[in-house]
Amino acid sequence: MGKLFSAHGAARWLLVFAGWVVLGRVDAIDLAAGLVISALAAALSLHLLPPVRLNPRAMTAYAARFCAGSLRAGWDVAWRVAARPPLVNPGVLTVPCAVPQGLARDAFKALASLQPGTLPLAGEGPDLRVHCLDITAPVAAMLDADATAFRAMADAPRHG
Structure with missing residues (x-):
């Protein structure tokens, strides 16, 4: 989970969460669930696909x-x-x-x-x-x- 709090991890977390918000509802419980699920998805993606420096x-x-x-x-x-x-x-x-x-x-x-x-x-x-x-x-x-x-x-x- 340490990678999740890096710049790449935070960016992925934010992107996954933005996708969650776009595809779902924005009630308080949905946003809370989205934050947790987005964090897990971002952590898994960092494990499966290491960060890439983009130009x-x-x-x-x-x-x-x-x-x-x-x-x-x-x-x-x-x-x-x-x-x-x-x-x-x-x-x-x-x-x-x-x-x-x-x-x-x-x-x-x-x-x-x-x-x-x-x-x-x-x-x-x-x-x-x-x-x-x-x-x-x-x-x-x-x-x-x-x-x-x-x-x-x-x-x-x-x-x-």
Whole structure:
């Protein structure tokens, strides 16, 4: 429980409690229960997932890159499927991935799956299998740039 009273622990406790308040009622008994349950959840999360130093400037840059890329890709997908005949060439590509395997890779794949036109698939190893709407598009370059920006957020080590 000692980690719970660190800066990381307090931040997690506050975030879990904020989620409790957003999802539940705000009666006195509910808030009291939320404080206790949030503390237990934060303590467990600190045990299962150690604190990570995040770079706020890199997080902001990644968020801007993600939003701009999502809008650009959304328009591209809409244009491709609205064209007659549709301008799609779907397939699965195997591309190198600079994000190390584990939780960081899983988080990167989750964020990459939100980008229109690409869907990271399950797989092991240093490469990433990606289903994409057009295999002739520069998917590998886009994912490499995204991985570099993602790694900068937590100063994650490069794989390989």
